[in-house]
Amino acid sequence: MNAQELLTCFTAAQNPDTVSVAAVFRTLREDSESQVDLAVEFDTTRKTINQLISEFTELGFITSTEDGYRLTGAGAIALQQYINAADTIGEERLQFLVTSQNRVTILRSLHEHSARKGELASRQNLPSRSTVGRAIDTAETYRLITRTTCGDYTVTSHGEAVLETYDDLLHAFEQILDKTPCLQNLGVECAELPVSALDGEEMVTGNPKNPFTQRNKLVTFLDSLDETEVDHIRTFSSYFDLEISKAFNPLMRSETRMDVISPATALDEMPTVAEGAEHVKQGLGAENVHWQLYPGELPVGLLIVDEDWVVAGPKSVSDATEISGTVYCSDPEIVEWAIDLHEAYMSGSKKPLEHLADSFRSASSTLLEKVMPIQTP
Structure with a gap:
């Protein structure tokens, strides 16, 4: 798992077959719990919990104890970094960026040079005009971009701060994964x-x-x-x-x-x-x-x-x-x-x-x- 995939796990949209990684981490940060208790607490199947526990145990973020499973230092640090970022820019904005890399690419492109929707769609490595249009419309509602008097779109100061927080979180996750051999042995x-x-x-x-x-x-x-x-x-x-x-x-x-x-x-x-x-x-x-x-x-x-x-x-x-x-x-x-x-x-x-x-x-x-x-x- 790389940093981008880890970030996606934390921000993944919930459905009946998934459970919030951040919510499970919050629970295991406070106390050890069995898979059965976690399944009951999060109203999901034992299979779903088992998949999550297995994946993050292998990663070094969760460990098994006599009383159940608990968070390691690496897991607690990852959770705290995610909470800090979500508190700073809002969970919806964070999820908006993580859900599609096209949106990050669009914001970075507009940060370098303001442009219209059609111009963005014609740039290399950017998606179709309809995809660009939807991304810009949503980004505008989140105040990440704004339209200038000449009709071009540009990133707002708030958008710059959101991008910076996103980059910082990604960098933090990279370091957690790189230093897991040490961090997994630390206390929460x-x-x-x-x-x-x-x-x-x-x-x-x-x-x-x-x-x-x-x-x-x-x-x-x-x-x-x-x-x-x-x-x-x-x-x-x-x-x-x-x-x-x-x-x-x-x-x-x-x-x-x-x-x-x-x-x-x-x-x-x-x-x-x-x-x-x-x-x-x-x-x-x-x-x-x-x-x-x-x-x-x-x-x-x-x-x-x-x-x-x-x-x-x-x-x-x-x-x-x-x-x-x-x-x-x-x-x-x-x-x-x-x-x-x-x-x-x-x-x-x-x-x-x-x-x-x-x-x-x-x-x-x-x-x-x-x-x-x-x-x-």
Whole structure:
């Protein structure tokens, strides 16, 4: 599937044998659901839902869980890009352009040179006069084009904005499809990722035959950093890897500030092997390392170097699909997004001792309720 075909899926007119892709995506963004439940919710056949689920699962936009099907990061980003475009120019205008490429061609042609209907129909790669006429009449009702005093048609400023939004959405879909090995392993919380800014950025992929490709690239990247030049490191760290930990050592031993966020479950997965345990001990004892625990899951494996670099990949090894990817980005828009995401999760995190104290209080309260149940009159 290419970007144009993906866009067509999102804007396809509905009939008894189809269901809105955007509507299904909205449902699966919120929670996991079975095919049976989806068929009932959208008043359609199991076969129709199965076809949609199969197509987008193969694409990496939907994944299967113990509780049913849910949206992946790639699916959530695609949905958000579509919603943004539809909110900006209106779903009807978006559907008008996507339904026929002739309409896009006509608008582009009029954007370059104003013309009459007959002139447009005579231009190369444009359809018949009747098709051109119908397209122009509809485009005029949508205020995409207007007729000048001399009788020529030209694109309005609104039409230019609609074309720009259409092109931006198409470009975003191209990047989502290109970077799916990475994006499919992100959480739906990453839906606002400015995916178009990934154009030209490096992606390193891994698979079961080459399981250490992404890790080795990250270690090489960390080794390339001059710890005397790096002021601030921010990370999401959902698992422990000894080789990556070793690569962080020079930064940990320098004056570089390191803000590390891990899921609270990391406390149960501390390394017990001597060398790994020693690395954790050194990190906890370093004054420049600030470790926080988040009560839930983190949506992505993340490394931010000052305001210069972002490395984003699977949040954990076990969550990665067979083919996964890690992107290395220096685009300012991606960096800003990553810093905002890190700060949002930092605000909901606590220091390990605070987390343990809260957990102890909660466990004690639960125990007391069991031993001394509240008595009602």
